[in-house]
Amino acid sequence: MPDRGDRFAEELPASAPSGISPEEVRSFRSQLTKGADVVDPTTWAGSIPQVQGIAPRVRIGRSRWFNLLWLLPIGFLGLIVAVAAAKGLRNMPSVERFIARNPGTIETASAKASPGLPIWIGVQHFFNLFLLIFIIRSGLQILSDHPRLYWTRHSTPGKDWFRIQKPVPDDPLWTAKQDSISLPRQVGLPGIRHSIGLARWWHLGTDSLWLLNGLVFYVLLFTTAQWRRVVPTTWAVFPNALSVLIQYLSLHWPTEHGWVAYNSLQLLAYFITIFVAAPLALITGLGMSPALSTRFKRISKLLSIQTARSLHFLVLAWFLVFIVSHVTLVFTTGLLNNLNHVYAARNDDSWIGFAVFAASMVVVIVGWVAATPFTLRHPRVVQRVGFALIGPAQRLFEHVDSTPGEYTEKDISPYFWHNGQYPDSDEYKALFDGKFVDYRLRITGLVDNPVELSLAQLRALPHHEQITQHFCIQGWSGVAKWGGVSMQTIMDLVKPKPEAKWVVFYSLGDGADSGVYYDAHPIEQMSYHLTMLAYDMNGAPLAFGHGAPLRLRNETQLGFKQVKWIKSVKFVADFADIGGGYGGYDQDHEFFGYRQSI
Ligand SMILES: Nc1nc2c(c(=O)[nH]1)N[C@H]1C(S)=C(S)[C@@H](COP(=O)(O)O)O[C@H]1N2
Ligand SMILES: [Mo]
Numbered sequence: 001m002p003d004r005g006d007r008f009a010e011e012l013p014a015s016a017p018s019g020i021s022p023e024e025v026r027s028f029r030s031q032l033t034k035g036a037d038v039v040d041p042t043t044w045a046g047s048i049p050q051v052q053g054i055a056p057r058v059r060i061g062r063s064r065w066f067n068l069l070w071l072l073p074i075g076f077l078g079l080i081v082a083v084a085a086a087k088g089l090r091n092m093p094s095v096e097r098f099i100a101r102n103p104g105t106i107e108t109a110s111a112k113a114s115p116g117l118p119i120w121i122g123v124q125h126f127f128n129l130f131l132l133i134f135i136i137r138s139g140l141q142i143l144s145d146h147p148r149l150y151w152t153r154h155s156t157p158g159k160d161w162f163r164i165q166k167p168v169p170d171d172p173l174w175t176a177k178q179d180s181i182s183l184p185r186q187v188g189l190p191g192i193r194h195s196i197g198l199a200r201w202w203h204l205g206t207d208s209l210w211l212l213n214g215l216v217f218y219v220l221l222f223t224t225a226q227w228r229r230v231v232p233t234t235w236a237v238f239p240n241a242l243s244v245l246i247q248y249l250s251l252h253w254p255t256e257h258g259w260v261a262y263n264s265l266q267l268l269a270y271f272i273t274i275f276v277a278a279p280l281a282l283i284t285g286l287g288m289s290p291a292l293s294t295r296f297k298r299i300s301k302l303l304s305i306q307t308a309r310s311l312h313f314l315v316l317a318w319f320l321v322f323i324v325s326h327v328t329l330v331f332t333t334g335l336l337n338n339l340n341h342v343y344a345a346r347n348d349d350s351w352i353g354f355a356v357f358a359a360s361m362v363v364v365i366v367g368w369v370a371a372t373p374f375t376l377r378h379p380r381v382v383q384r385v386g387f388a389l390i391g392p393a394q395r396l397f398e399h400v401d402s403t404p405g406e407y408t409e410k411d412i413s414p415y416f417w418h419n420g421q422y423p424d425s426d427e428y429k430a431l432f433d434g435k436f437v438d439y440r441l442r443i444t445g446l447v448d449n450p451v452e453l454s455l456a457q458l459r460a461l462p463h464h465e466q467i468t469q470h471f472c473i474q475g476w477s478g479v480a481k482w483g484g485v486s487m488q489t490i491m492d493l494v495k496p497k498p499e500a501k502w503v504v505f506y507s508l509g510d511g512a513d514s515g516v517y518y519d520a521h522p523i524e525q526m527s528y529h530l531t532m533l534a535y536d537m538n539g540a541p542l543a544f545g546h547g548a549p550l551r552l553r554n555e556t557q558l559g560f561k562q563v564k565w566i567k568s569v570k571f572v573a574d575f576a577d578i579g580g581g582y583g584g585y586d587q588d589h590e591f592f593g594y595r596q597s598i
Contacts (some may be wrong), residue, residue, distance in 0.1 A: 032222045033515025034580040035588035045177070045590060046421065046512025053147050053164040053181035063158065086249030095246065104244040104254040104263040106236055114225050115260045119345045121226065124217050129238050131210040132319070133368055134202050137189035139316060141199035144188060146475035149313055150306040153469055154413040155476040161310070161526055173545050175285050176419045176474045177512075186368070190375040197591040199374050201386025204598070207285065208389045214278055229262055230270040240264030256333050259347040266329075269322060277318050284312040290471040291556045291597035294530065295400040305469070305477045352396045383582075385592045390598075397597035398556055400529045409469040412538055413478035416470070418545045421464040421517065423509030423565050431508070436549040441533075443490065445571035446500035449492060455535065455549055459486045461493075464532050471591065472559035483536030487526040490533065490569070496523065500571035504578060505552050505563040511585040519561045519584035520594060521554055521573040530555035533566065558596040560586045 036043075041050075049254035057065040089095045148160035165181055168174060177194055185191035204395045221227040244265040254263055262270065286292055287308025293300035303311075321524050330338045340346045340353030343360070375382050431439050436455050444450040464486035469479045487503075503526055507517040524533055531554045535542055542548045547564025554561060561584065574582050575594075583594025 005251050031516045032518070032579040033511075033513065033558065033588070035513070035582070035585075035590075036533050038435050039190070039192070039195070039198075039379050041192045041376070044192055048177070048180075048193055048512070050182040050193050051180075053144065053183075054166060054301050055062050055163050056162065059161050060161075065163075080308065082249050083251065086246050087251070089246055090252065098239070099243045099247065102236070102239040102243040104240050104247060104265070105124070105241060105257050105261050106234065106264060107257060107261050107271055108228070108233075108441055109229060110225065111261045116347065117225070117259075117341050117345055118224070120220055122343050122345060122356075124220075125342055127213045128210065128217075130360075130367060131206045131213065132191060132323075133364065134371060135210060136315050136316065136319070137187065137371070138199040138202035138206070139312075139349065140183060141188040141191070142196055142203060142475065143313065145194060145196040145199070146176055146472070147181050148180070148476075149310045151310060153304040153479060154415065155306065155417060155475045155478055156413070156415045162313070170307075172430040173418055173422070176417050176476055178473055180474065185372045190226050192376075194590075198379055198382050198592075200370075200473070201382050201390075201591070201593075203376070205386040205389040208393070211282060215514075217274075230267060230274055231263075232267060232271060236268060237264040253333065258338065258341055269325070273319070273322050277315050277322075281312065281315045281397045284308040284315060286598065288471070288475075289311070289397060289559055289598035290469075291397040293469065293471070294402040294406065294555045297402075297406045300406075305471060310477055319594045364531060379591045387593055391593065391595060394593065394595040394597050398522070398595055400556070400597075401530075402555065403529045404466045404468075407466065407469065407479050409481065411467065411479045412481055416478040416480055416546070417472065417476045419472055419474070419559065420564060421509060421512045422545070423507070425508065425510070428508045428565065432544065432548070441550060441566065442568040443494050443570075445504075445570065446497040446573060447571050448495035448497060449493065458485055458533070458535060458550070461489050464489070465536075466530055466532065466553070466555075468530055468553065468555045470559050470562070473557075473596065481536075481538050482532060482534035483539070484534040484553075486551070487528075487531040487533065487554075491526055494571070496571045499573045502572050502575050502583075504570045504572055504575060505566055506568045506570070507563050508567040511589060515579070515585070515589075517563065517585045518529040518579060519552075519563050519586075520572075520578065520597075521552075521557070523571070525554055525556055528554070544561050556597055560584075560592060561596060 026165075056068040058068060060066050090099075144164070147163055147165040148155075149158050149162040150156070152159070165179060168179065178195045182188070182193040183191050188195075188199070190198055221230070231470055241264040244254055248265075256263065261267075284303070285308075287300070287303040288305050293305060300440075312446045334349075336349045336351065337347070338353075339357045340348060340350060342353070343356040344350075344353040346352065378572065439455050440452045441454075441458065442450075442452050462485070463483065465483045467479060467481045469477055471477050501523055502520045503523055504518055504520045509517050511517040521531075534547075534551050534553050535549055537543065537546050542551060547566070550566045551564040552562050552566060572578070575581065579585065580588030582588045584592065586592040587594050
């Protein structure tokens with residue numbers, strides 16, 4: 001059980017903001033909880049039970065689903081047929097002539113003049129594979145938090161093209177959190193259900209290191225002759241690659257000269273991995289950012305979040321196929337010699353490369369095995385280190401204010417997922433049953449003019465409307481029309497003091513672990529065009545599930561920051577003494593980050 005804010009008792013301000021008694025502030029503060037500093041899987045995320053997914057399925061036509069496990073026997077049969085076909089081909093003199101003309105490896109004069117692999121390749125290769133383990137595991141964890149993929153931004157149930165979860169049940173208030181699944185602890189990182197906050201720190205943190213490693217690799221490749229090994233410079237690579245494929249499949253393998261040049265099939269595979277798949281991983285990753293997608297409308301029309309997410313997944317599929325084939329071929333085409341090339345920068349059959357490889361594998365295995373237990377024991381460390389690595393980029397992208405007009409009425413999603421913890425307090429029920437006639441929005445804190453507004457008063461303020469896309473951290477999205485009051489109007493009314501740096505939105509609803517749901521936003525974003533308090537959704541008053549009577553929209557940020565069922569807004573200098581001090585309920589309890597532009 002999270003500890004119920006006793007520490008706040010002494011920290012109460014001497015005099016409460018006007019209009020609210022000290023007793024009210026006291027009881028209000030005591031409704032905040034801190035969040036634990038260790039993850040206990042049994043009580044995690046509101047004691048959400050672990051739920052397994054299903055074998056991956058791909059939709060064929062309107063509603064038939066193909067179980068991808070069938071690819072194993074089908075692929076095996078296909079391989080046998082391909083081997084038989086290749087063997088048949090090699091009995092044909094024309095094919096033998098083709099192979100003689102295109103033996104597989106193109107050894108240029110310059111490659112022969114400067115053979116060998118420098119030691120930096122080995123070092124970078126190690127960092128690359130070490131980081132990829134965490135990137136892939138945490139990426140699978142992120143996928144499992146919304147275990148479906150789509151091609152349109154509407155995320156409509158039944159329109160997913162891929163899923164590792166059963167069909168969406170017929171429950172109108174089914175939430176994305178209920179839809180999430182668990183992964184085995186050594187596959188997912190950290191593996192337990194709905195641990196996306198921690199998975200994202202791993203994913204984005206190791207991504208930034210991986211991209212840095214990749215950048216150094218690009219620079220070194222092109223400032224040395226090494227780029228010639230992995231960039232095709234003649235059309236002859238294609239017939240040579242075909243020749244290698246036939247030779248592999250016919251089980252009469254080509255002679256390798258890896259010290260001088262890679263065979264053409266290998267060269268093409270490396271080229272695609274280094275110069276297509278890796279950059280695509282970055283671009284499609286950024287394509288899921290709310291701030292960037294909302295700002296760069298033209299690009300996001302083509303590369304909508306769901307297209308980006310689906311392609312991001314296909315890049316993963318490429319990496320997995322590449323890793324399996326690459327490792328298999330390294331082991332079967334002269335292991336010691338291959339390992340010497342990459343791990344010891346030498347061209348012989350000694351055991352030196354193998355020894356370095358084995359030592360590096362110990363590091364890999366220790367890292368692999370320790371990552372989940374470490375994350376569950378020290379989640380705040382993961383949160384802090386992750387933020388140190390990716391936080392600056394998130395902060396940078398937060399500055400991209402956008403204007404309305406990206407979407408029109410016909411872009412509105414037919415289905416908009418629900419998410420979060422529904423309010424069930426007596427206070428909320430009474431307000432709801434009274435059609436919110438007694439509802440008052442309190443806006444207080446570091447402002448010259450604190451106010452309490454009824455819904456009628458809110459509706460009397462200048463009306464603001466926007467059609468925008470919602471980006472849930474879990475991966476689903478949806479477009480809706482929001483009607484209400486711009487936050488700029490609210491600011492003009494309450495007049496924040498210069499010391500006010502953050503604006504905290506408190507909910508009438510509790511979070512999953514109990515304690516009031518809240519979230520803090522930087523004050524600059526309150527004057528952005530697309531920041532508003534919404535009381536209407538798609539032309540009707542906001543429904544219960546989507547936050548009645550009032551919710552926040554700040555389109556630079558992810559979904560969990562869009563507080564629903566708002567009861568009050570407070571302008572503060574900083575949020576260190578609010579809740580657990582991490583800037584929001586999910587930041588305190590589920591280790592999310594308070595800046596979530598990506
Ligand atoms: N009070 C409160 N607000 C909340 C949440 C919550 O649990 N409690 N969940 C958040 C999350 S994770 C998302 S994605 C959006 C979902 O809004 P929707 O249900 O209207 O789609 O609300 C956000 N606001
Ligand atoms: Mo969310």
